[in-house]
Amino acid sequence: MKPFAYVSAPDVATAVRVIAAEPNAKFIGGGTNLVDLMREDIEQPDTVVDITRLPLTEIEELPGGGVRVGALVRNSHLAAHRLIRTRYPVLSQAILAGASAQLRNMATVGGNLLQRTRCPYFYDGAAACNKRVPGSGCDAIGGFNRNHAVLGVSDDCIATHPSDMCVALAALDATVEVQSVRGLRRVPLADFYRLPGGTPHLETALEPDELITAVEVPELTAPSSYRKVRDRASYAFALVSVAAALEVTDGVVTDVRLALGGVAAKPWRARQAEAVLLGAPATDESFRRAAEAELEPAVGRPDNTFKIELAQRTIVATLRRLSDRSLGVGRMA
Amino acid sequence: MVTLRMRVNGTTRSLDIEPWVSLLDALREQLDLTGTKKGCDQGACGACTVLADGERINSCLALAVQYEDRDITTIEGITHPIQQAFIEHDGFQCGYCTSGQICSAIGMLAEHGAGMPSAVTEPGATGLSEAEIRERMSGNLCRCGAYNGIVDAIKEVAR
Numbered sequence: 001m002k003p004f005a006y007v008s009a010p011d012v013a014t015a016v017r018v019i020a021a022e023p024n025a026k027f028i029g030g031g032t033n034l035v036d037l038m039r040e041d042i043e044q045p046d047t048v049v050d051i052t053r054l055p056l057t058e059i060e061e062l063p064g065g066g067v068r069v070g071a072l073v074r075n076s077h078l079a080a081h082r083l084i085r086t087r088y089p090v091l092s093q094a095i096l097a098g099a100s101a102q103l104r105n106m107a108t109v110g111g112n113l114l115q116r117t118r119c120p121y122f123y124d125g126a127a128a129c130n131k132r133v134p135g136s137g138c139d140a141i142g143g144f145n146r147n148h149a150v151l152g153v154s155d156d157c158i159a160t161h162p163s164d165m166c167v168a169l170a171a172l173d174a175t176v177e178v179q180s181v182r183g184l185r186r187v188p189l190a191d192f193y194r195l196p197g198g199t200p201h202l203e204t205a206l207e208p209d210e211l212i213t214a215v216e217v218p219e220l221t222a223p224s225s226y227r228k229v230r231d232r233a234s235y236a237f238a239l240v241s242v243a244a245a246l247e248v249t250d251g252v253v254t255d256v257r258l259a260l261g262g263v264a265a266k267p268w269r270a271r272q273a274e275a276v277l278l279g280a281p282a283t284d285e286s287f288r289r290a291a292e293a294e295l296e297p298a299v300g301r302p303d304n305t306f307k308i309e310l311a312q313r314t315i316v317a318t319l320r321r322l323s324d325r326s327l328g329v330g331r332m333a
Numbered sequence: 334m335v336t337l338r339m340r341v342n343g344t345t346r347s348l349d350i351e352p353w354v355s356l357l358d359a360l361r362e363q364l365d366l367t368g369t370k371k372g373c374d375q376g377a378c379g380a381c382t383v384l385a386d387g388e389r390i391n392s393c394l395a396l397a398v399q400y401e402d403r404d405i406t407t408i409e410g411i412t413h414p415i416q417q418a419f420i421e422h423d424g425f426q427c428g429y430c431t432s433g434q435i436c437s438a439i440g441m442l443a444e445h446g447a448g449m450p451s452a453v454t455e456p457g458a459t460g461l462s463e464a465e466i467r468e469r470m471s472g473n474l475c476r477c478g479a480y481n482g483i484v485d486a487i488k489e490v491a492r
């Protein structure tokens with residue numbers, strides 16, 4: 001690990017002032033991604049600004065039924081919180097499907113949003129990787145790409161965003177609140193992540209000196225859930241995941257939110273599928289048509305073409321379970 | 334070099350360390366508490382699990398400086414019925430993962446007791462079934478495959 005200076009920020013004003021003044025500085029939350037990347041020399045900050053003592057650890061109800069989550073709330077606490085479990089089961093389930101209990105106890109909301117890809121070539125300093133070294137090439141495209149993206153890919157990068165939590169936040173229309181010396185701004189999650197295009201090293205709308213201070217989630221009345229498919233039953237990143245909320249009235253879809261994980265460089269909001277579903281009968285046939293519409297532009301590689309069918313089936317299965325629930329089929333006592 | 338204090342197994346210790354030293358290396362190499370093991374050094378195996386203010390964490394991904402003034406418990410500071418249960422149920426073979434398993438199990442029992450859910454918790458359910466134990470302990474790998482004994486040991490203590 002390259003040596004760095006360490007500053008612990010007592011308040012938000014100090015945190016944003018230090019990050020703006022020090023060239024090549026980075027915030028550290030739980031450290032579960034940054035320490036790993038620094039140890040591999042992929043991240044090499046000169047200054048590390050510790051934000052874990054900032055008073056951004058509240059989960060508050062907002063007028064209008066939404067919830068505001070401080071950026072330093074730990075993943076385990078968010079998943080266990082009464083408001084999240086009752087109003088946004090999809091968010092609680094998504095967090096609990098990720099990493100391990102030890103990691104969730106350390107990981108923060110802000111760090112989870114900004115965790116970097118698990119593409120093995122990104123981690124391997126000897127490999128060509130446009131994300132790590134712009135212009136060097138992409139060893140994943142002709143290499144081992146079982147875990148890689150099928151939607152929104154470019155000729156320069158096919159990496160995925162590995163978060164589970166963020167897939168739920170994408171379905172929930174969350175907003176990210178960020179603060180810098182220039183002031184406060186709000187970025188809808190839909191605009192927060194960038195697709196790789198020709199610049200896969202630019203991943204988000206965040207400036208290097210901006211601090212994530214909170215995430216806001218608007219009210220949700222529809223039943224919701226998260227489903228993750230992976231190589232082992234627990235403690236593995238998603239091959240494909242689906243975050244969904246579905247409301248069915250008199251057999252017709254009256255509200256639907258759908259997002260996919262493991263398939264793109266960002267949590268993928270499935271707008272095409274939603275457009276097919278809204279107003280359609282809540283049947284397997286509609287779910288299948290919606291899933292096909294969403295995955296229609298998908299581009300598979302030799303190792304990951306299976307994800308296209310897997311994503312469609314996981315969408316159908318998740319929506320079916322939610323619609324059965326709103327029809328009272330198999331409802332738990 | 335940073336000077337900081339930390340409570341380790343109930344005693345306040347002073348450390349002079351570089352900010353890039355992990356909590357795991359600080360415990361093992363500066364405080365000579367070698368009971369906590371380094372498996373992967375990447376957060377992927379759980380061998381380095383310790384308790385920070387009673388919560389289980391992976392000490393390999395923790396910078397020691399971030400834990401200034403915190404209360405750290407390692408296997409050397411633990412006396413708990415789970416230890417005897419591991420012996421009685423053959424919860425280990427080589428023993429390399431065991432200190433992490435035990436710290437993790439203690440943290441897990443506290444989380445469960447506080448009503449924290451896991452990925453397999455059904456709405457309204459409160460028990461610690463075998464499925465619950467396996468899911469909640471999935472952050473601790475055992476290369477010897479002593480999982481059945483580990484689960485039995487935890488079941489006995491949870492009862």
Ligand SMILES: Cc1cc2nc3c(=O)[nH]c(=O)nc-3n(C[C@H](O)[C@H](O)[C@H](O)COP(=O)(O)OP(=O)(O)OC[C@H]3O[C@@H](n4cnc5c(N)ncnc54)[C@H](O)[C@@H]3O)c2cc1C
Pocket residue numbers: 026027028029030031032033034035036051071072075097098099100103106107108109110111112113114115162163164165210211212213235236237238375376377
């Ligand atoms: C073995 C292993 C398995 C995992 N499995 C999964 C999984 O299945 N699903 C999943 O979703 N995740 C998984 N993870 C990833 C884990 O969820 C992330 O590492 C974690 O959420 C990152 O949070 P952190 O607070 O530790 O971030 P840090 O490591 O502290 O920071 C990550 C990045 O975010 C920046 N940052 C942090 N907070 C802020 C802020 N408030 N404002 C601006 N920048 C900030 C840092 O500068 C850094 O660049 C796994 C990790 C490991 C090690």
Ligand code: SF4
Pocket residue numbers: 117119120121122128129130131132137138139140141156157158159200
């Ligand atoms: S897929 Fe992206 S992250 Fe992976 S090697 Fe190619 S450019 Fe790098």
Ligand code: FES
Pocket residue numbers: 370371372373374375376377378379380381382391392393394
């Ligand atoms: S050594 Fe820390 S998780 Fe493996």
Ligand code: FES
Pocket residue numbers: 424425426427428429430431474475476477478479
């Ligand atoms: S007892 Fe050998 S690794 Fe678990």
